[in-house]
Structure formats: structure tokens, C-alpha cells
Amino acid sequence: MPSALIAPTTRLHLPWLEAHAEWGPGLHEDGFGLEATDQVESPEGFATWVTRLTASDDATCRWIVDSERVQGAIALRHHLNPRTGHIGYGIRPSARGQGLATWALAQILEDARRLDLARVLLVCAADNPASARTIEHNGGVLEESEATAVRRYWIDLSRPGRPPA
Numbered sequence: 001m002p003s004a005l006i007a008p009t010t011r012l013h014l015p016w017l018e019a020h021a022e023w024g025p026g027l028h029e030d031g032f033g034l035e036a037t038d039q040v041e042s043p044e045g046f047a048t049w050v051t052r053l054t055a056s057d058d059a060t061c062r063w064i065v066d067s068e069r070v071q072g073a074i075a076l077r078h079h080l081n082p083r084t085g086h087i088g089y090g091i092r093p094s095a096r097g098q099g100l101a102t103w104a105l106a107q108i109l110e111d112a113r114r115l116d117l118a119r120v121l122l123v124c125a126a127d128n129p130a131s132a133r134t135i136e137h138n139g140g141v142l143e144e145s146e147a148t149a150v151r152r153y154w155i156d157l158s159r160p161g162r163p164p165a
Contacts, residue, residue, distance in 0.1 A: 005062045005074070005107050008050045012063065012070055013043060019070040019092045032073045032090065033061050060111050064091070064104050071095040074104045076111055076120075085121035085152070086112065089134075101134045109138060113157050122153045 020040065033053050039045030053061045058079065064072040072091035080086060087108060091101050105122075112120050122140060124131035126149050136142075140153030 003067060004065050005104055006065050008053045008061055008063055008073075010043070010047050010050050012065065012068065013046050015065075015068055015070045016046075016063070017041070019072070022092045022094060023090075033059065033075055060108070062104070062108065064100055066095075071100055072104065074101075074108050076108045076115075078115060078117075080121060082121075083123070085123040086117070087120055087122050096130065101131070102137050105134055105138045109155065109157065117157055119154050119156050119158075122155065123150050124153070125149065126151050 017040070034040070034049075038049045040049050053059075058077065060076040060078070062074050063070055064074065070092070072089065072095060074087065074089035077084070077086050077088075087105065089101050089104060089108075109120070122135050124135060126147075132140075132151055132153075135153045135155070139155045141155070143152040143154060145152060
């Protein structure tokens with residue numbers, strides 16, 4: 001398991017850049033809160049971005065870190081975004097299949113409970129069975145809907161702790 005789920009920090013600029021490079025170009029690292037206007041290559045731009053993430057009252061952003069290596073990220077939006085849900089996460093390609101997303105989701109669900117959210121929405125691509133398994137393992141129930149490119153899952157937070165497997 002990872003050593004920590006931590007708040008974004010400028011201390012991990014180079015390890016974060018390594019993870020970002022592994023994904024390749026684009027803004028597809030779910031959970032990082034990266035926007036097209038963010039200038040994360042320079043130390044100054046990275047610091048500005050980290051400050052925006054950590055100062056937000058609208059979201060809790062965490063990085064999944066193992067031995068100073070940024071393995072991924074997860075973000076809990078404090079208010080429902082119907083398009084992207086409450087929670088987004090991403091694991092760098094070389095770290096997938098190790099249970100990191102399942103672990104991180106279980107951790108961030110505890111944060112959602114502390115915010116008194118009754119339930120949370122998670123959205124994943126219909127062609128991403130690994131993400132669907134992660135959500136289902138943490139109690140996600142597929143919302144009935146017409147066939148689309150995304151799957152919408154609700155997790156009931158009224159029960160403490162992780163739901164039974």
C-alpha cells in the first residue's frame with residue numbers, strides 16, 4: 001500500500017513532473033485538478049498551482065505518494081458536479097493494478113463522511129472496467145440510465161467504514 005495520501009506540496013515538484021510525463025500530453029490525470037492554464041513546469045507556476053489546490057474550500061485534493069514517488073491523485077469536490085461527480089482519481093500507468101485507487105477512494109470517502117455528505121457520485125468511462133471495479137469495491141451502485149459513454153455510480157455514506165466486499 002502507499003505510504004501516504006497527502007496534500008499537494010511543492011516539495012514533490014520533480015516526482016510530480018515524472019508522473020505527469022508518464023501520462024503524456026493532455027489534461028487526463030483525473031484527480032490532479034489540472035487546468036489548461038496551469039504552468040506546472042516551472043517552480044513558480046507549480047507553486048501557484050499547488051497553492052490553488054490547497055487553498056480551495058470547494059475540494060479536498062490529495063496525492064497518492066509511495067517513497068517520495070507520486071503514484072496518482074484523488075480529489076473530493078465538496079458539492080455535486082453532475083458531469084464529473086464528487087470524486088475523481090487517477091493512477092499513473094506504471095502504478096496501476098496495485099490497488100492504489102481502491103485504497104485512496106476508501107480514504108477519501110472518510111473525508112466525505114466528515115463533510116456530512118449523505119452520498120457521493122463517481123463517474124467513469126464506460127470502457128474503463130478497472131475504474132468501475134474500484135468504485136464497486138467501495139460500495140458504488142450503478143445508476144440506471146440509457147447506454148452512454150460514461151457510467152455513473154452512487155456511494156451511500158450513511159454507513160460508517162467500508163462496505164462489505
